[in-house]
Amino acid sequence: MLIDIQEANAKALAAIQAAQPIIKGIDTAINVVPGMKKNLILHAGPPITWAKMSGPLKGAVIGGLIYEGLAANPAEAEKLAASSQIEYSPWHEHDGVGPMAGVATASMPVWIVENKTNGRKTFCTLNEGLGKVLRYGAFSDEVITRLKWIEKTLAPVLKAAIPLAPEINLKNMIAQALQMGDEVHNRNKAATSMLIRELAPAITKTSFSQEEKARVLEFMHSNDHFFLNLSMPAAKAMLQAAEWIEGSTIVTTMCRNGTEFGIRVAGLKDRWFTGPAQMIRGLLFPGFEEKDCNPDIGDSAITETCGLGGFSMAAAPAIVKFVGGTVSDAMNFTRKMYEITDGEAQAFQIPAMDFRGSPTGINILKVCEKNILPQINTGIAHKDAGVGQVGAGLVNPPMKCFEDALEAYVEKYCQN
Amino acid sequence: MLIDIQEANAKALAAIQAAQPIIKGIDTAINVVPGMKKNLILHAGPPITWAKMSGPLKGAVIGGLIYEGLAANPAEAEKLAASSQIEYSPWHEHDGVGPMAGVATASMPVWIVENKTNGRKTFCTLNEGLGKVLRYGAFSDEVITRLKWIEKTLAPVLKAAIPLAPEINLKNMIAQALQMGDEVHNRNKAATSMLIRELAPAITKTSFSQEEKARVLEFMHSNDHFFLNLSMPAAKAMLQAAEWIEGSTIVTTMCRNGTEFGIRVAGLKDRWFTGPAQMIRGLLFPGFEEKDCNPDIGDSAITETCGLGGFSMAAAPAIVKFVGGTVSDAMNFTRKMYEITDGEAQAFQIPAMDFRGSPTGINILKVCEKNILPQINTGIAHKDAGVGQVGAGLVNPPMKCFEDALEAYVEKYCQN
Secondary structure, three states: OOOOHHHHHHHHHHHHHHOOEEEEEEEEHHHHOOOOOOOEEEEOOOOOOHHHOOHHHHHHHHHHHHHOOOOOOHHHHHHHHHOOOOEEEEHHHHOEOOOOOOOEOOOOEEEEEEEOOOOOEEEEEOOOOOOOOHHHOOOOHHHHHHHHHHHHHHHHHHHHHHHHOOOOEHHHHHHHHHOOOOOOOOOOHHHHHHHHHHHHHHHHHOOOOHHHHHHHHHHHHOOOOOOHHHHHHHHHHHHHOOOOOOOOOEEEEEEEEOOEEEEEEHHHOOOOEEEEOOOOEEEEOOOOOHHHEOOOEEOOOHHHHOOOHHHHHHHOHHHHHHHOOOHHHHHHHHHHHOOOEEEEEEEEEEHHHOOEEEEEEEEHHHHHHHOOOOOEEEEEEEOOOOOOEEEEEEEOOOHHHHHHHHHHHHHHHOOO | OOOOHHHHHHHHHHHHHHOOEEEEEEEEHHHHOOOOOOOEEEEOOOOOOHHHOOHHHHHHHHHHHHHOOOOOOHHHHHHHHHOOOOEEEEHHHHOEOOOOOOOEOOOOEEEEEEEOOOOOEEEEEOOOOOOOOHHHOOOOHHHHHHHHHHHHHHHHHHHHHHHHOOOOEHHHHHHHHHOOOOOOOOOOHHHHHHHHHHHHHHHHHOOOOHHHHHHHHHHHHOOOOOOHHHHHHHHHHHHHOOOOOOOOOEEEEEEEEOOEEEEEEHHHOOOOEEEEOOOOEEEEOOOOOHHHEOOOEEHHHHHHHOOOHHHHHHHOHHHHHHHOOOHHHHHHHHHHHHHHEEEEEEEEEEHHHOOEEEEEEEEHHHHHHHOOOOOEEEEEEEOOOOOOEEEEEEEOOOHHHHHHHHHHHHHHHOOO
């Protein structure tokens, strides 16, 4: 079979560039997420079994089963989780993404993001805030109580507000955030602020009580990462447009389940290429040590896959105070990523680089040829279930994913 | 008389650095602005008579008199403005500041900013938005109607919300905005966003109608410069702390009335040193030419006096799209300003310069010795009354102000 790789990649890149992800609304997962069902747990990263899950993912599954009313306590939940009654599936196989453990169950409300260019939808839960939260593997009462409040108040208020607000184009909002020091993975302060000012008048216009509306605005205000759960499905929507362009070597998925790192490639469809999730080099919160840290976890590397996050760190110099390193490191990460990407984002401009477009469209050929790995910045979860976040830092995928994908590509396209 | 200039300037700089400006509240000018009265018009820049005012300042005075009910139409207002019934005084002589024409009358609501360190207050009107607005010399019905809405709705809602919100420390907010691409003179997008998210829950809690609250949130959201009228009195509050430290050569005021540029110096008290306001080099809105432009106008150079605005352009690379030039120009402006300033702001860090503090404390000795003028970025008003903004760009003060101030300093301190 003869394939023009450059042409296929140009097509993939054009589809990514043409995407226009907007906030479509909010609904309950079981109503809108393809294939969602009561006994299904969606999680971050490539496929994994209960037995192989790391602590934070197990913790989040326990919390998810309690939240869903399928288990009354952690012991019951663990037993159920290990049984054949519960099924597991990666968010990415259901058009969605989940930060960190990324656990979603049937009753959880989700953002619905639509790519106006192709009409397809992507999904993500609502961000819970910092501290003890499900996505970092915590499952105590406060976690469940907050998730219930999200279901009963936050989501309904936002769901009612969205149709009363002007259409929110997430690509435009991310583009502006990049001019305001965010890279929308580990720094979402500007984007969260813009989201709040966009929604605040509409929230005020809903018929909920003054207290509920004020509480919703306070909750969003209290969490500079609130926008992460929109930057992720927005990035997913852009990359989804390149699924599955025949012959393309552009990466459409990079994600981790806390045990393995997985990638998928446009021309290789839904095949996963995995390797061990790596340890993160970064800044730990006081009281924690390296031995407390879980390996890399979460679907949030979808931002890097789309040219944001670690790929756009030059736009977010202040992030080095959170993930470590210096401002010139941040500039260099971005510069280096141009070497393994096929294009520059038209929408995402980096002011400090004279408005050069962010490096977009990771090409597995370039990764393997130049031996340069994608640069990811990320939060660090405690390795034990039930603890939570212990820091943030920098990490790379294992090279094995890219080598295996290249081998599969050669096998598929270059044999005769 | 023997004076230790370095010691005096260190004292001035320490006072500026120690200032903690917070939003204290909102009230009507006549209730809170020292010396305010019904027939007094406050304006930007150094003292000026009606006869010498440029078009936009005259336009704003006309609008102010109509707004105040002292004149029924522009013709009546012009006649009254030229008579001895109306008095004029610079905002800076009443502890306040006004952007562009800077006109304030007795009934206008003003922000009250308090420096918690010394308990002193500064004032500024509320930002009207863009387009046809009083501060750019427009005085049509839509301008007056908006000013009345500001008086009757915006100000009362915000006034009621402020006590319900957490205390807003403007220095902290500006410090964060500098990490988010603002320099808080011609770019206030991040700071405006942060102000809105801080106030939104409190606005929701007030007893005003749903429509009024939504309208207030929409109005703030519609104007990325809304925070300018807080960054200015915050900067004024910081510099006010250096008024009038004996022997100091630090500049406490830089401002323009559209005809003259004026400065004041800590050790020379309330004496004005003036020179002709300069023309601005910048980007004009479509349909306008250089001959339409008024010379430099407004008290907003208080931001530069405080190390923000043009002095912090390295923090706001995206601003070059508004005022012209390149990103490296922006970096160079900031670098150059270290040569004429005595210190680096502890609070205001510039990420792109490895978090170096912004250049603060303009020293007239350095300006004169090195022949380097302060760098200001600014809006450009049409030269005729009633038109409005025509662009934005870059400008410097006339060297004469600094030379005259130095001469006066020598006369006061160095004779025996």
